[in-house]
Amino acid sequence: GQTQACGTTDGLICSIEKVLHNLTDNTILQPVTNLVGALVDPQTGVLSPLTKPLDSITDVETGALGPVTEIVDTLVGPEKGLLDPTLDAVNDLLTGNTRSTTDGGLIDLVQGTVGNLLDNTPLAFVGNLVDTLVDPDSGALAVLTGPLNGLTDIDTGGLGAVTELVDALAGPEKGLLDPTLDAVNDLLGGPSAAADNDGLIDVVDGTVGNLLDNTPLAFVGNLVGGLVDPQTGVLSPLTAPLNDITRGQSGVLGPVTTLVDNLVGADQGALDPTLDAVNDLLSF
Numbered sequence: 169g170q171t172q173a174c175g176t177t178d179g180l181i182c183s184i185e186k187v188l189h190n191l192t193d194n195t196i197l198q199p200v201t202n203l204v205g206a207l208v209d210p211q212t213g214v215l216s217p218l219t220k221p222l223d224s225i226t227d228v229e230t231g232a233l234g235p236v237t238e239i240v241d242t243l244v245g246p247e248k249g250l251l252d253p254t255l256d257a258v259n260d261l262l263t264g265n266t267r268s269t270t271d272g273g274l275i276d277l278v279q280g281t282v283g284n285l286l287d288n289t290p291l292a293f294v295g296n297l298v299d300t301l302v303d304p305d306s307g308a309l310a311v312l313t314g315p316l317n318g319l320t321d322i323d324t325g326g327l328g329a330v331t332e333l334v335d336a337l338a339g340p341e342k343g344l345l346d347p348t349l350d351a352v353n354d355l356l357g358g359p360s361a362a363a364d365n366d367g368l369i370d371v372v373d374g375t376v377g378n379l380l381d382n383t384p385l386a387f388v389g390n391l392v393g394g395l396v397d398p399q400t401g402v403l404s405p406l407t408a409p410l411n412d413i414t415r416g417q418s419g420v421l422g423p424v425t426t427l428v429d430n431l432v433g434a435d436q437g438a439l440d441p442t443l444d445a446v447n448d449l450l451s452f
Contacts, residue, residue, distance in 0.1 A: 179223035180237045181210050183245065190246035191255050235449035242445040250441065253344055257336035260329045273317035274331045275304045277339060284340035285349050347438040351430035354423050365418060367411030368425045369398050371433055378434035379443050383450035 185208070188201040207213050210223040226233045228241070244251050279299055286295040301308050304317035322328040322335075338345045366374075373393055380389040395401050398411040416422045416429070432439050 178228045178237070179210070179231060180226035180233075180240060181208055181219045181223040183237050183240050185209065186246045187240075187244045187249075187255070190252070191259055193259065195259060235445065235451070238448055239442070239445040242441045251344065253336040253342065254333070257329070257333040260332050271323070272321060272331075273304070273325055273328075274320035274334060275302055275313045275317040277331055277335055279303065280340045281338045281343075281349070284346070285353055287353065289353060347430050351427040354426045354430075365415045366425060366429070367398065367416075367419060368414035368421075368428060369396055369407045369411040371425055371429050373397065374434040375432045375437075375443065378440070379447055380450070381447065383447060385450060 185201075185205055188204060192198050192201045205213065207215050208219045210216055210220040213219060225231045226237045228234045228237050231237070241249060243249055244255065246252060246255070249255075279302065282295045282298050286292050299307065302313045304310055304314040307313055319325045320327045320331045322331050325331070335343060337343055338349065340346060340349070343349075373396065376389045376392050380386050393401065395403050396407045398404055398408040401407055413419045414421045414425045416425045419425070429437060431437055432443065434440065434443075437443075
């Protein structure tokens, strides 16, 4: 969706306005967003005597509550927000416009997503069964799935925007849930390498640190470490064996650690930007 500039600050009110524009521009709901802007815009809105100070205090660069805006931007910001692909796809669904680089229709996408989840795992036969049933060209149900696939084709179908929305969520290349699906595939497929052969306790300890370090709640992280650290923690007789058995490269349950690391790992986890933003907020 197209966004519009707001005011002269980079605060929470402007951020919310941009998100609304991203969601509704060029759709039948755009008048609603325009009305919201007319009310809350910190420079020109009817409520600007209230919203301007709020926008200023939440300015990312200068406001005391800037981290609040950073969290919102990390989640739904119109450029790099975690949910931005989904918001774009909803905008496309409302306007009928599609911009996805994915080819084909909804059935093609479902086949790709199932393959992304199950290929090279003991459950791969389920994916093959799905293909045998729903493939729009050769499947047993092709008489139904073929026309549906054509109707939802991103380039030519009248309902192509539906496919783009699903692609933004679960597409096997750039979907919002793709890192999670990849991690589940790793878990189902057997042991795979986690960074530095870390175990589950190592990853959890790092995640807690990523969330709480350098904040007033850092003592909670230190307390957790003092309890669960597999080398020195009070509970190390329990946590050390668990850590060993879940090591990414050598543990029998290493894929569990890989899955957790892909979700909340302190370096490249899917939710790492959100955890960083919460840490910034708590650091205030």
